Amino acid sequence: EAGVTQFPSHSVIEKGQTVTLRCDPISGHDNLYWYRRVMGKEIKFLLHFVKESKQDESGMPNNRFLAERTGGTYSTLKVQPAELEDSGVYFCASSPLPGANVLTFGAGSRLTVL
């Protein structure tokens, strides 16, 4: 079974530019989560999709961040315009059950904003 796939693995952009991160969850997993880890800090929750619907987006930092999951399969997280403090590793995770605490994580997308 393929795991959670994230693309790109690393992105370097300048402040003010736009970046789109993509996550392909494990096939059949309705629940998809985005987390972010700023260097040296905790892994912080951003949002949770159930199929194509946003179940919880309480962790989204501000309106520069837009997450979508059209069709309930893969998800994208767009940052526009990027700021320096957006740098970090963005993890996607999926699970088959709602409220499940056993998540399968992707390898992460490292974002560096210069």
Next chain:
Amino acid sequence: GQQLNQSPQSMFIQEGEDVSMNCTSSSIFNTWLWYKQDPGEGPVLLIALYKAGELTSNGRLTAQFGITRKDSFLNISASIPSDVGIYFCAGQVATPLVFGKGTRLSVIA
């Protein structure tokens, strides 16, 4: 919001030594989890704990769910080079999971 205090922040140990790390919180959790992140990879679940006082082992790893439900520890016995990585504790009451800042483990052969 809920926060987890994970310590130590980093550890350098000799191969063969035992390791202990812990996580504390002022909040009560119903579930405690321990994840390991290898370089360039995402976190992988090591141990899940579901009941206060529960002690669970997974090979050389042992973790306990504190009786107060506000803390957990992870022990690694007889460390080996592949134990290198960042260990994260995570707690849950309702979704989403709350993570600690991680313990970076370095093993010197």
